[in-house]
Amino acid sequence: MKYTIGVDLGGTNIAAGVVDEQYHLLAKGSVKTESERGFEAVAASMAKLCLKLVADAGLSVEDIDSIGIGSPGTSNKENGDIIFSNNLHWDNVPLARTIRKATGVESVVVGNDADCAALGEFVAGAGEEFSSLAMITIGTGVGSGIILDNKVFAPANSVAPELGHTTLIYGGEPCTCGRRGCLESYASFTALIRDANRAADAHPESQLAKIREAGDRLNGKNIFDVAKAGDETAKELVAHFIDYIAQGAANIANAFGVRAIVIGGGISKEGKYVADQIHEIVKNTMYCGDMFAPEIRMATLGNDAGIIGAAALASHC
């Protein structure tokens, strides 16, 4: 039996797990990132966590085939250096080499965190039966990862594709990246909340306005809740939001020909009824009609996707 370790390196936490060949998590844990301590200290914490999890799983380092690390930012595929990470304030740091030395595991690979989440869903979650898929994660922003013919689509010497920053509406709403009209500026929860506040201003009779009058802030959950309860303004708002996600999904399917699109983030809890609505719109928006329309699935692994995908990285890059 071969075992691998996956590390999901985030701005707040380093989460990691040991998996077997079927991607079952045998041990899992996390520590605070505290990136202000600097690269060496963060890498040392990561290595220590990996070694602890090996022991927790009842294994020894010799049983570990590889360590995969999903990191925010841009990495060098060949040598596992992090070239640049805005979140961690890292600039050209030798992540793979440092972890190799500190753990004694020879094969250490580094990839993009959003790619690892997509890979996790691909090997063990919502996209298991497909050979290609894209995952879009709807959160504060819109993250993306693409798997083509069983491999992570990550061009060497380039940045990971950022599908959230493809243009949905030319000249549209300002985006965090400095451009206008990106998918992220319409299909993120940040955008939904912005639009909900505008709708509440325009429709003081709506439940959206009532939520604010009660002293609460609008958020993804309460917006969806009042829409499901039948509030007309909220229903229209959510329908637009779902349409934006679907238009983005159709663009991705038209560009990459993937057979499945997995939707992750908080919206995945809304379940099949939202997935079915997205599928219906995608079918009607695809270049070839519905013949090659991708399946739309909600992510199933939650936060474990990043760990499991990182654990699968060495065999899929």
Ligand SMILES: [Zn+2]
């Ligand atoms: Zn953007």
